[in-house]
Every structure is written in structure tokens, then in C-alpha cells.
Amino acid sequence: MSATLELTQDLMSRRSVTPADEGCQQVIAQRLAAVGFQIEHLRYGTVDNLWAKHGTESPVFCFAGHTDVVPTGPLEEWRTDPFKPEVRDGFLYGRGAADMKSGLAAMVTATEEFVRAPPNHRGSIAYLITSDEEGPSVDGTKRVVETLVQRRERIDYCLVGEPSSEKNIGDTIKIGRRGSLSGRLTVHGIQGHIAYPQLAENPVHTFAPALAELVSRVWDQGNEHFQPTTFQISNFNAGTGAPNVIPGELKARFNLRYSPVQTLDGLKKVVEDILRKHNVRYTLEWYVSGEPFYTSRGALSEAVSQAVAEVAGSPPKFSTGGGTSDGRFIAPMGAQIVELGVINATIHKVNESVSTADVDALHRMYYGVLKRLLA
Numbered sequence: 320m321s322a323t324l325e326l327t328q329d330l331m332s333r334r335s336v337t338p339a340d341e342g343c344q345q346v347i348a349q350r351l352a353a354v355g356f357q358i359e360h361l362r363y364g365t366v367d368n369l370w371a372k373h374g375t376e377s378p379v380f381c382f383a384g385h386t387d388v389v390p391t392g393p394l395e396e397w398r399t400d401p402f403k404p405e406v407r408d409g410f411l412y413g414r415g416a417a418d419m420k421s422g423l424a425a426m427v428t429a430t431e432e433f434v435r436a437p438p439n440h441r442g443s444i445a446y447l448i449t450s451d452e453e454g455p456s457v458d459g460t461k462r463v464v465e466t467l468v469q470r471r472e473r474i475d476y477c478l479v480g481e482p483s484s485e486k487n488i489g490d491t492i493k494i495g496r497r498g499s500l501s502g503r504l505t506v507h508g509i510q511g512h513i514a515y516p517q518l519a520e521n522p523v524h525t526f527a528p529a530l531a532e533l534v535s536r537v538w539d540q541g542n543e544h545f546q547p548t549t550f551q552i553s554n555f556n557a558g559t560g561a562p563n564v565i566p567g568e569l570k571a572r573f574n575l576r577y578s579p580v581q582t583l584d585g586l587k588k589v590v591e592d593i594l595r596k597h598n599v600r601y602t603l604e605w606y607v608s609g610e611p612f613y614t615s616r617g618a619l620s621e622a623v624s625q626a627v628a629e630v631a632g633s634p635p636k637f638s639t640g641g642g643t644s645d646g647r648f649i650a651p652m653g654a655q656i657v658e659l660g661v662i663n664a665t666i667h668k669v670n671e672s673v674s675t676a677d678v679d680a681l682h683r684m685y686y687g688v689l690k691r692l693l694a
């Protein structure tokens with residue numbers, strides 16, 4: 320068994336359900352310290368973070384990722400214990416196999432190999448690892464980046480090891496992500512007897528035409544790198560439970576996944592203009608979970624693309640699809656960001672798995688990126 324698979328299994332056997340780290344970062348830190356890294360453990364609240372660095376020169380190349388995993392879900396649906404990693408028919412099963420303990424292991428073993436090989440590399444290699452990516456993401460990467468910015472540390476190239484691949488290892492890398500804007504809406508009405516609607520004001524009825532306009536609206540066409548902006552209702556509640564009462568209010572939650580074609584203020588204005596146009600009486604709280612970011616073609620995306628092609632036989636597709644990632648916190652530092660990891664088909668599911676061959680392929684891809692940027 321390869322060193323990368325062994326380390327993956329060691330990390331997977333630790334029950335690091337978010338925000339727990341369960342010693343994963345200690346294991347990584349020990350391995351990195353042994354090849355000369357400076358180690359810093361940054362604990363904020365209940366969250367463990369690791370910042371490690373090898374070298375002091377520019378450019379700074381940083382591996383980023385997380386040690387926490389999502390809960391297992393119903394244990395009876397797992398064929399094996401989610402925290403007892405098991406290899407079966409060329410696949411490694413267990414929670415975190417794909418998201419993203421194999422990615423962490425591949426970073427560490429690629430780094431060990433690269434740092435040990437003479438001559439000394441140029442620039443610096445850094446690690447930014449958190450145990451709060453699957454949770455609220457408040458005391459994780461975001462806080463570490465704040466600390467780094469205060470210290471005037473910089474990151475030039477950041478490779479996030481999230482599972483980016485779709486059908487084959489390395490077929491897709493992420494070069495950006497859409498933004499995510501959520502709203503918590505309350506529509507105010509007047510409760511009343513359903514037989515006397517003239518004495519009440521039904522918030523479902525006043526909201527209905529506004530909702531129709533919001534869901535049918537073409538927000539934009541996206542651009543060559545981003546899908547069009549989308550609007551989705553995630554939660555919708557009204558009614559007292561009684562069949563003869565007009566509800567007094569309606570509560571809805573919605574989310575916009577938006578491309579850089581849009582601005583936050585612009586989106587908020589459109590939504591509120593539509594509500595006002597339809598005379599909806601409302602209260603609305605906005606939440607921004609991430610602004611969009613995008614890395615234009617440059618040294619990092621070229622190095623990653625070539626490293627993938629060398630191992631996989633063909634270069635990856637560049638994508639900005641999928642949910643947000645911690646890249647959103649690192650992008651404002653001015654870093655180029657690319658996400659490259661294993662196949663994401665089973666992440667967050669029961670019987671999460673990764674192909675053992677893919678784990679070793681990812682190790683070689685990461686090594687190829689280091690070689691191209693820092694040798």
C-alpha cells in the first residue's frame with residue numbers, strides 16, 4: 320500500500336465530524352515538521368487550524384483543505400463502519416475518503432517527496448488547514464486569513480484539495496466559484512376568518528405574483544466562465560394549520576447563486592424592487608455566504624493543467640460550478656486559486672469512497688504542480 324493511502328486511512332480513522340479535528344492536524348504537522356516546516360496551530364473557538372510553512376521566499380505556494388467531515392447519516396445504510404476505512408475492489412470506503420482526507424494525504428506525501436529531493440526549491444510551500452469547512456466556516460479559513468493579512472503574509476498560488484473531479488481523476492478543476500446570497504423573507508398580512516377575506520390580508524396571495532416574477536426572471540446570461548445567475552426558494556411556510564384561517568404572515572428563505580456579472584447591491588435592489596412593485600409588505604434579512612471569485616489563466620492554472628495532463632493523459636476542463644468553497648476567503652488576499660481533487664460523486668453520502676488508484680494519481684499530480692512552480 321502506498322504512503323498516501325496509508326496516511327489517508329490514518330486520517331479517516333479519526334472521527335473528525337465538524338468542527339472536531341481529532342488529531343488529524345497533529346499528524347499532518349508532525350509529517351511536515353519532519354521535513355523542515357515551521358508549524359503553527361491556530362485555535363479559534365472550537366476550531367483547530369494549522370498554518371505551516373517551508374521557506375521564506377516568494378512566491379508562496381499554499382495547499383489548502385479541511386480535516387473535518389460531515390456526519391455519517393444513518394449507520395445502518397453503511398456497508399462498513401464509516402470510521403474504519405476499508406479497501407474493497409480497488410476502492411477505499413469511509414467518511415472523508417473523498418472529501419477530503421485523500422486530498423490532504425496526497426498533499427503531504429507529494430510535499431515530503433518534493434522537499435526531500437535536491438536541490439532546494441525556490442519560493443515557499445505553505446499549508447492552510449482548518450477543521451471548520453463543513454460547519455459554519457467562521458473560525459476556520461476566514462479567521463486564519465484575517466491573521467495572515469494582519470501579519471502581511473501573502474499567498475501567491477493556492478491549490479485547494481477539494482474533490483473537483485467528475486468522472487475521471489483530473490477531468491475537472493475549479494478556477495472560481497459563484498457567489499451565494501441568501502434572504503430570509505417575512506411577508507406581513509392580516510390574519511382573519513377565511514369566510515371574511517375582506518377583513519384580512521392574505522400574505523400568500525400578495526406574495527404570489529412577486530414570486531412568479533422572481534422565479535421566471537432571467538437574471539443574466541452568465542459569461543464564458545460562469546453559468547447564469549439562479550434564484551431558488553429553499554423554505555416556504557405559511558398557515559396556522561387550521562383550514563378556516565387566513566395566515567397573518569408568510570416566511571420564505573431563498574438563495575441566489577450569482578456570477579461576477581452581478582453585484583450584491585444590484586441583486587438586492589432587483590429583489591426589493593419586485594417586492595415593492597407588487598405591494599408586498601415585508602421584512603427581509605440578507606446573508607452573504609461568499610462573493611464570487613475567479614482566477615484567470617496564469618502560472619497556477621497552467622501548472623495544474625500540465626501536471627494533470629502528465630498523469631491523466633489529457634488536460635482538465637476549467638469549471639466554476641458547484642457550491643462555495645473556502646477558496647472564497649483566500650481569494651481576497653490576491654492569490655490565484657485552483658481546486659483539484661478526487662472524484663466528487665460520493666461526497667457527503669453514505670458509503671463515501673475513493674478509487675485507490677486515484678489517490679496515488681492525485682499524489683503525482685500535486686507533485687507535478689510543485690515541480691512546475693517551485694523547482
Ligand SMILES: [Zn+2]
Nearest residue numbers: 418419452481
Ligand atoms: Zn470538502
